Amino acid sequence: MAVRVNHGNLVEILTEELAQVKITDIHTHLFSADFGELCLWGIDELLTYHYLVAEFFRWSSMCYREFFVLSKEEQADLIWQTLFLDHSPVSEAQRGVLTVLRSLGLDVGARDLANYRAYLRSLDRRAIIDMVLEISGVETVVMTNDPLDPIERRVWETVGNSDPRFRAALRVDGLLNDYHTAREGLQSLGYEVGAVLDVRSAGEVQRFLREWLRRMDGIYLAASLPYDFSLPEETLRARLIEECVLPVCAELSVPFALMIGTKRQLNPELRLAGDALGRGDVRAVEYLCARYPDNKFLVTMLSRENQHELAVAARKFPNLLVFGCWWFLNNPSLVEEITRLRLETLGLAFVPQHSDARVVEQLIYKWNHAKDVISTVLADKYSDLLDTGWTLTRAEIGRDIKDLFGGNFWAFVEK
Ligand code: HDL
Numbered sequence: 458m459a460v461r462v463n464h465g466n467l468v469e470i471l472t473e474e475l476a477q478v479k480i481t482d483i484h485t486h487l488f489s490a491d492f493g494e495l496c497l498w499g500i501d502e503l504l505t506y507h508y509l510v511a512e513f514f515r516w517s518s519m520c521y522r523e524f525f526v527l528s529k530e531e532q533a534d535l536i537w538q539t540l541f542l543d544h545s546p547v548s549e550a551q552r553g554v555l556t557v558l559r560s561l562g563l564d565v566g567a568r569d570l571a572n573y574r575a576y577l578r579s580l581d582r583r584a585i586i587d588m589v590l591e592i593s594g595v596e597t598v599v600m601t602n603d604p605l606d607p608i609e610r611r612v613w614e615t616v617g618n619s620d621p622r623f624r625a626a627l628r629v630d631g632l633l634n635d636y637h638t639a640r641e642g643l644q645s646l647g648y649e650v651g652a653v654l655d656v657r658s659a660g661e662v663q664r665f666l667r668e669w670l671r672r673m674d675g676i677y678l679a680a681s682l683p684y685d686f687s688l689p690e691e692t693l694r695a696r697l698i699e700e701c702v703l704p705v706c707a708e709l710s711v712p713f714a715l716m717i718g719t720k721r722q723l724n725p726e727l728r729l730a731g732d733a734l735g736r737g738d739v740r741a742v743e744y745l746c747a748r749y750p751d752n753k754f755l756v757t758m759l760s761r762e763n764q765h766e767l768a769v770a771a772r773k774f775p776n777l778l779v780f781g782c783w784w785f786l787n788n789p790s791l792v793e794e795i796t797r798l799r800l801e802t803l804g805l806a807f808v809p810q811h812s813d814a815r816v817v818e819q820l821i822y823k824w825n826h827a828k829d830v831i832s833t834v835l836a837d838k839y840s841d842l843l844d845t846g847w848t849l850t851r852a853e854i855g856r857d858i859k860d861l862f863g864g865n866f867w868a869f870v871e872k
C-alpha cells in the first residue's frame with residue numbers, strides 16, 4: 458500500500474529518506490587505504506584543513522613560515538586554541554570539526570582535544586574509512602587522481618586501488634594549465650610529447666589520457682580552470698581540450714568535468730589555503746556543449762554569480778550536468794540559495810552536492826550539513842507541490858532523493 462505524503466508527514470518522510478540514501482560523492486580528494494599516506498584522517502588533519510588555516514590567520518599575527526615549520530600536531534593545537542577556544546567556532550569549517558566529533562560519539566562539550574586525538578589515533582586507516590562511510594551514508598567516493606604525482610603513481614603501478622567503494626577520476630590541471638611542466642612528466646612516463654603540439658604530440662597526449670583512464674578505470678576526466686578561462690580561443694589549452702581531451706572522452710564515453718573559477722595562489726604564503734575565486738565565463742561551457750554534442754560535460758563553477766546562468770545553460774544542453782556547491786560555495790546560506798534556484802530552474806535534474814573532502818572524517822560533516830539544507834529546500838518544494846493538489850507517495854520522494862544523491866550522476870556517466 459503506497460504511503461501518501463501530506464503536510465503532516467512530509468518532513469518526517471524526507472528526514473528518513475535522506476538518512477538512508479546511499480550517496481555517491483562525485484568529487485573528493487580522498488584516497489582508499491591502498492594509497493597509504495595520501496589517505497588523510499585524524500584530528501590533526503581535520504584541524505589543519507586548509508580552510509581552517511586561512512581562518513586561523515584571520516586572528517593570528519604569527520608569520521606564515523613560523524607556522525608552517527611547526528608539526529601538524531603543533532599547528533592543530535594552535536588552530537584549536539585560536540578558532541575554537543579563543544573565539545566561538547561558528548564558521549562552516551569550524552562547526553564541521555565539531556559535527557564530526559559528535560557523530561563519532563565524543564563529548565564535544567568537554568573540549569578535550571587530547572581525548573579526541575587519543576581516540577582517533579587508536580583507530581587505523583581502514584577502520585576509520587569503514588566507520589565514516591557507514592556514518593555518512595556515502596557508498597561511493599570519487600577520488601581526484603594525478604598520474605604525474607610520483608607518490609600516487611607508485612601505488613597505481615603496484616597495488617592499485619582495491620577498494621570498490623573508491624573510484625578514480627583522472628585530473629589534468631597540470632596538462633591544461635601548465636603544459637610545459639606537465640610535458641616533462643609525460644616524457645618521463647614514455648609519452649613523446651613535444652614542445653609543439655603537433656600531430657604526433659597530440660597523439661601521445663591522447664595515448665596518456667586513454668591509457669591512464671583505462672588503468673585507473675576512471676569514470677570521468679576532470680580539470681579545474683581559472684576564472685578567466687574562455688572558449689573558443691587560440692591557445693594551447695584550448696587545443697589540448699579540443700584535440701586531445703574531448704576526442705578521448707568521446708571515444709571512451711566518459712564525461713569531461715570542468716571546475717571553473719579558480720584564482721590560484723592569490724596569497725602564495727598561505728600555500729594550499731592561498732587560492733581564491735573569480736567570476737567565470739559561462740560562454741565557454743555553452744560553446745563546448747553546443748560544439749561537442751557527443752561529449753558529456755560535468756560542470757561546477759566557483760562564483761555565486763555564475764550559478765543562475767549555469768543552471769539556464771543546463772536547460773539548453775542535455776549533455777551538460779551541473780553539480781555541487783563547490784569550495785567557497787559550500788556554506789549553508791549559499792547551498793540553500795543555489796539548491797533552491799536549481800530546483801526551480803531544472804527540477805530534480807542536477808547533482809546538488811559533492812563533499813570535496815580531503816580528510817576521511819570530513820565526509821560526515823560535509824554530508825550531514827548538506828542534507829540538512831537540502832532537506833529544508835525539498836520540504837518547501839514538495840509542500841508547494843502538495844498545495845496544487847498533486848498526490849505524492851513516499852516511494853516517489855525516495856526515488857527523487859536517490860536521483861539527486863547518485864542516480865543522476867550514474868545515469869549521465871552510463872548514457
Ligand atoms: O581544485 C579543486 O579540486 C578544489 O576543490 C581544491 O582542491 C580546493 O583546494 C579545495 O579543497 N576545495 O574544497
Ligand code: ZN
Pocket residue numbers: 484485486813
Ligand atoms: Zn576539489
